[in-house]
Amino acid sequence: MAPLLRDSHCSTCGAPFTTADWPRTCPACGTVTYRNPLPVAVALLPVEDARGTGLVVITRTIEPARGGVALPGGFIDFGEDWRTAVVRELREETGIEAPAADVTLADALSSPAGHLLLFGLLPPRPAPT
Structure with missing residues (x-):
């Protein structure tokens, strides 16, 4: 067959x-x-504390890589601005709010899976205590 x-x-x-x-x-x-590639918005949110600077990450709850660590992100909805998608995904996956106007383009990469990854950088903020 x-x-x-x-x-x-x-x-x-x-x-x-x-x-x-x-x-x-x-x-x-x-x-x-x-x-055509599917666009994916990925949030890069630096957090700072006395030990230095890190990035906000999530633990994946679905496949692929369930249980793994990932940056907050997901598919951009039809008609949605990529900056709005970055902060929507950040809010949906972490509960953290941020204004879309604060997002700047850090990088754009093509993935082997056929996705266009748009990395949106947000201003650093203090790490939660």
């Missing part, structure tokens, strides 16, 4: 694609489909 083809059918007319290469052109309606 042939392996399953990811995104194997045209999203416009439903016809099956005949190739696994990207971009794909539908043989029935001619629609061209691209495999």
Whole structure:
């Protein structure tokens, strides 16, 4: 049996694609489909105390890497500004509030999984005691 083809059918007319290469052109309606990266917002929040500076991290509660340590982050919603996504993910995953206007772009990287990672840096704040 042939392996399953990811995104194997045209999203416009439903016809099956005949190739696994990207971009794909539908043989029935001619629609061209691209495999675009999914944008992910990642929060970089430095915290400072007498011992120095660290970053806010979370313990993952879902796969992949359940139980591992990660930076707060997640997918950017359709129509959402990336800075707003950074502070939304920070709030959802840690309960920490921050204004989107304080976020600056620290870096943008492509991941092997096909995601575009946007790292948003926030101003340092005192570590909780």
